[in-house]
Amino acid sequence: MTDVPVSSRATQPHLDRKAPPPLPEGGLRVMALGGLGEIGRNMAVLEFDGKLLVIDCGVLFPEADQRGIDLILPDLGVIEHRLDDIAAVVLTHGHEDHIGAIPYLLRMRGDIPLVGSRFTLALVRAKLREHRLDPTSVEVAGGDDHLAGPFRCEFIAVNHSIPDALAVAVHTPAGTLVHTGDFKMDQLPLDGVLTDLGAFARLGAEGIDLLLSDSTNAEVPGFVTSERAIGHVLDDVFDRATQRLIVSSFASHVHRIQQVLDSAETHRRKVAFVGRSMVRNMGVARDLGLLRVAPGLMVSLDEATAMPPEQVVLVSTGSQGEPLSALGRMARGDHHQVTIEAGDTVVLASSLVPGNETAVYKVINGLARLGATVVHKDTARVHVSGHAPAGELRTLLNVAKPRYLMPVHGEWRHLRAHAALAEETGMARERVILAENGIVVDLLDGKAAIVGSVPVGDVYVDGLNVGDVGEESLQERRILGDEGFVALTVVVEPSTGTIVRPVHLSARGFADDPAVFDEALRLVEENLRRTLEDGETDPHRLSQVIRRTIGKWVSDTYRRRPMIIPTVLEV
Amino acid sequence: MTDVPVSSRATQPHLDRKAPPPLPEGGLRVMALGGLGEIGRNMAVLEFDGKLLVIDCGVLFPEADQRGIDLILPDLGVIEHRLDDIAAVVLTHGHEDHIGAIPYLLRMRGDIPLVGSRFTLALVRAKLREHRLDPTSVEVAGGDDHLAGPFRCEFIAVNHSIPDALAVAVHTPAGTLVHTGDFKMDQLPLDGVLTDLGAFARLGAEGIDLLLSDSTNAEVPGFVTSERAIGHVLDDVFDRATQRLIVSSFASHVHRIQQVLDSAETHRRKVAFVGRSMVRNMGVARDLGLLRVAPGLMVSLDEATAMPPEQVVLVSTGSQGEPLSALGRMARGDHHQVTIEAGDTVVLASSLVPGNETAVYKVINGLARLGATVVHKDTARVHVSGHAPAGELRTLLNVAKPRYLMPVHGEWRHLRAHAALAEETGMARERVILAENGIVVDLLDGKAAIVGSVPVGDVYVDGLNVGDVGEESLQERRILGDEGFVALTVVVEPSTGTIVRPVHLSARGFADDPAVFDEALRLVEENLRRTLEDGETDPHRLSQVIRRTIGKWVSDTYRRRPMIIPTVLEV
Structure with missing residues (x-):
């Protein structure tokens, strides 16, 4: 069928939803705020000895049913109370899903040092200028070392669909974590910059405790075609x-x-x-x-x-x-x-x-x-992907020989396919950590394990509005977008139990001709009058009468369920 | 790059938007109500000597921005006044995009004869039972002839992703039109039913004046893999x-x-x-x-x-x-x-x-x-398409040798790719007719040409509502779905120019917390009061004040444009 085993039978530790214990002394904690179970808003947070290191800080683009949303940010609320503990943000490359949320993080604390390559930082600076932010930055290249708090970061050149991409090895007393960023292994790169397999091999020989590796193309067989x-x-x-x-x-x-x-x-x-x-x-x-x-x-x-x-x-x-x-x-x-x-x-x-x-x-x-x-791509080879397919992911695993693998940057299908590739190369199933956003993984005494999770949400950017639009508003947009609404307003005189003004109707997105509601309006007035005659003048109860009457009429007549907004005003 | 020439330079006769002249005596008219410029709701209408023959009558499934819509029908309004002229509806096979709109056509005239294969008619009957309709039908098979009014229909077995699919040759004194329906040329079909190339060759030798041929896979190189x-x-x-x-x-x-x-x-x-x-x-x-x-x-x-x-x-x-x-x-x-x-x-x-x-x-x-x-299809060959790719379309053109080709069943990219294939096989550019829905093509004296067009619209099925939801409602749904709405109601006493009840606000899909509107409400009341003090009590003018105030506030504060619904009630 294919040379890619499409999935693995790794167990489901990610369903563990308990809060994590405090990080034990000498332990390295890893948690993704984005990029696990989705393609986008990549952001990993490492913790050691009270300090945090952030790797990438990107945005996610909304799906079709997240209507009107411009961008989705990682849930920065999770680290909001620990901003002063952030030693640095390491940026692997300049794509939006890796740098796009930087302005929102820097608005919370403007002097967090950004560490990245020349091109990456140039793109970040151009972006931050538009947000009127002036970052503190440290330029690095493949082969460089940079110490950020207790994290010794060693940078490795990788080949990707943007120049100047880097992987990073983070050395701590708890062990060495390597994060590939996004990469592929084009062996004839246009700029001559190859993914530095030698560096991965050397780090592998020294011992990589935990590898976080790009899963985007884990379902794709073989090797990438050269750019x-x-x-x-x-x-x-x-x-x-x-x-x-x-x-x-x-x-x-x-x-x-x-x-x-x-x-x-x-x-x-x-x-x-x-x-x-x-x-x-x-x-x-x-x-x-x-x-x-x-x-x-x-x-x-x-x-x-x-x-x-x-x-x-x-x-x-x-x-x-x-x-x-x-x-x-x-x-x-x-x-x-x-x-x-x-x-x-x-x-x-x-x-x-x-x-x-x-x-x-x-x-x-x-x-x-x-x-x-x-x-276009259906009719000619005018595109090759920037991400390593199965053959290259296997190669990296064989070269880097990590003790543990945590597939990152992928939807569930990609993470699981990556896990299956790792098992193929001989990794024991329990050494592959399948996690999703918010899952907390601790590396302690050479062992990596899921220890709990923190709740992470979607932060929506909607015009100038960041975070005010939540699931409730989106659900309302879905209903309004699918069904439209019918708003009915009536003014009553509670002391006499009479309707002062006939029911006023506004409907949108329901039918082009408003005359379809004539019959419904008659029913609403009739039911309202009867209720008022029974002595019921509570606006909430009257609203219910309106809602039920119009809801039943629409459902019986059209099999639709538009949003119904009754308003009863008293004079 | 590929063996498929992705496009042709055929001229743009389809931009001709004038009404067609009356059909000259002895001419055969062809018009598609669906399936040209889109994948779905396939429906071609042929006219000869005052009679109509319909080939297929399918539905189109909505796109993401056609919210809440269940189905889209061909614009049957175009033939509504000529229902009695319909000699028959020929059904090429039982897929929804070929039979789905039959119930809506039969609701207009229940005794239109349906002509199709055994399986096609069985599926149609099952569908019509759900609509409580009992059709008049004529069962045919490959090789059969059926006379429907002045149209002698000769059926040709074709291979497709559903059993019992047919192409049809329509013989009239004006000439012979062949419609492939949907087809491919699997040479090892599971049921042994091959696309009858012999029949196409014989018809070609006798002379096919106009070929309407499936374009769905015209961009795909080569030949289909066997099922x-x-x-x-x-x-x-x-x-x-x-x-x-x-x-x-x-x-x-x-x-x-x-x-x-x-x-x-x-x-x-x-x-x-x-x-x-x-x-x-x-x-x-x-x-x-x-x-x-x-x-x-x-x-x-x-x-x-x-x-x-x-x-x-x-x-x-x-x-x-x-x-x-x-x-x-x-x-x-x-x-x-x-x-x-x-x-x-x-x-x-x-x-x-x-x-x-x-x-x-x-x-x-x-x-x-x-x-x-x-x-799934990305990881293993668990699907092959039901439509002929470029190699098979070329084969059909070479076998059938039509005088004119009208690519059907495809978006513009497919129709144009099909045109390019025809030019490759040696057809003169002016013998390929690129048309879209509503374009009228006349075959007269052995020449086929576009003679004008009739306006065709989208008929939306939305619950039990057929046709009431139009572009206006859809546009409202788009705005509501992307931005939500803010409805403001105020009750005024025009004789005294006073606000009887404070402005009442209902907002949905805008922000989870309604407190964001506190400031806006204050502004609206202030502006309303000032307007009333100036002696302006016209409800329409007061509505404009509300709309402008809230619109400017939302735009300034959030860079959003929700729908704004002001209501001014007088007591």
Whole structure:
């Protein structure tokens, strides 16, 4: 069937929901506030001798049923009372799901030192400027050591879909923990930076007590295709394109963009960046020497649109179908500068992040409808993943030889597949720790074990609102979004038991024609009058009459259950 | 890059939006009410000499932003005034996107003859019984001829992911139109029914003027893997499973279920069907001899749950992540009869229909969290598609040699990819007709051309409500679902210009704590009082004051735009 054992039979220690005991002296505690049981908001908190070390602090993007939500943060409330104990935040790389929540953490304590690579810190600084925050930072590179409180952090270069990614080995008297961050093992990386297997092997020989390793692609068999392979595909697309060419990708994928620039140079097309984050990040990458730009290659979008279409390539955001992105607007035919013509070529040189399928195909269909040739991951190899698949995860396990493995960065299916891979390589089942967010793992006397859990919630960012929108509001949005509402207001005179003003109805999202409610309104008034005649004037009871009457009518007539909001006002 | 040319440069005749002229005498008119520019609600309407022939009449499943909607129907309003002209409805096969809207059409005229194969009609009849409708039907098989008004229909056996599928050649004095229905070319079909290439070749030799052909997989290179290959994978899963085994698939995929039954027999497991549609459809298939069931193989779910887990396999619905399905409940741990145990095996032997990704992965993760081994299309070949990919579409074009091709059954990306395949096989660009729903194509004097279009809309089924919920209600649901609402009611005494009752606020979906509105309420009352003091008592103007005040406050404070519902009542 496949070379990937899809799951393991590891037992279910994660169902243990008791509060953890105090951390014993000499023990190292590990807890994830995000990234376990989900893809995103990666954040691990380590504790030793009263001090905390945070590894990554990212955001999670909402699912379709978390309506109106912009971002989901790790539950920082768990460490709120211990902010002064944080020795540092180590950042493995500059993706949003690893750095996106930093502004919210720094708002709570602005001088927490951030430790990361040059490109990572440059992206973080650009982000923090928008939040008017100026961080304290320490720049490190693969091979560097940095002491943060009792944590000696040793950094290891890894290869990922963004330059300058790092893994980190954290040495404490309790033992050594290694966190891979996100990684893969491209053996022909464009920038020559390989995942440093030698360092993992040396650490393995010295003894890794607990390995936290990226599980995102644990279900995918084999080994990653080199990023370099995409260059040939892009060249082929450039060869065939006779009109305008637009390439869309992630705004942080410097290597992918580099290949577009290289193809453009070869094919004598000028390049314009489109989209705020693309312009910003590629500026940073260029300043740091990570993006090589041939002299005269770049033009502004204004210049590009004035040139013959066959002489330019636009490099754009919007590869995830974002409706407000440049590409989203082009697909609907309402971009103010770029109009898609029959015969144009658009390349979506990116993965399709789960949950974005509908939006992405909507963009592809919009472009196809306008006559563009759309090249995307279903039709050509214009993307390779940034995460190690099964073959590479096995390799790392065999090289690093950890005593314990805790799969991280994955939904349950990925964590369990990673556990199965570990068992295959010979790890005993009880040495694989399957945990989810909030589960507390202690490393003590060379043994790692789940000791309890702390409750962690979802912190929603909703406009400027951080944390005020909770599950209750979301549940209301689900009902309102699926069913609409019917609000009925009546003014009564309690002393005489009479209705002063006829029942006023507002309904939204229920039926286009408000006349459907005529019959229902008659019923409500009739029932209200009868109740009042019986001497009942309590507004709460009258509200119940309204709710029951309209609820039954809607259910009988339409088999629907809109939200019903009765209001009884007394004069 | 791939052997599939992803797109064609066919011009954009579909942008022509003028009303069509009357159909010239001797002409054949073709118009799709569904299935062009979308996957679903397939329905083509043919007209000749004042009579209509309908080919398929299916439903479309809503997208995530069409909230609360159960189904989307083709816009039957277009043919409403011509119901008596309908000679017949030809049904190519029994999938919902081909038969689902039949009840709504028959409600308009109950005696329209339905023409289809034995299994198709059996499924339609079962569906119509639930709607208390008793259809007039004509059973046909591959090779049969049926005359419906001026349309001589010749049926051709095709292979698809449901038994008893047909293509149809419609012979009229204007020429011959062939509609493939949905098809693929599995050369080792489980039931021995091949797509009848001989018939397509003969019709091609006689002359096919216009071919309407399934485009669903036009972007997929190569040829379909035989359904038979899945049998080996299932056997492998059965070999490895030591506890309970649950296989989920489409409730109409008789061949897939047959293979599960075969594997179960080999591995001495009893089988129980779970889920209403699975039980119903497999009953029909068994009655018609399409599903072979070994004596003593089947047990009830009650019997199955009482047996040792390693002796049963449950065959269940829910492969698309439906939260209320049996599998959806098991994944959340709240099925009343089946509890997932660590070590159980669950197979999702189906495709992942676009738009269902989030729901399906939620089910997979839920099962994985409970300790099940989950085998799905990402980890093993447990599904092959029912639609012809590029290689087979080219083959059909070469065999059938149509004068004109109109790609059907696909989103724009599929239609355009199909057009590109046709151009590759040597068809002139102007002989490929790219149309979307409502576009009218006339075949006259051997020439097919777009002559105009009629407006077609989306008819939403929402509970018992058919058509009352329109774009306006959906737009309100979107706003309510994303932002919630704030309703403010105030009672004023216009003669004195005073507020009789303080402003009453109801908000939902906005913030869990209603105290966030205290400040806003103060502002509203202040502005209202000032307006009343200025002598303004018009309820509409007072409503505007409320709307503006609260709108500005919410926008300034939260950068959100909830729906605002002001109500001013006078006493």
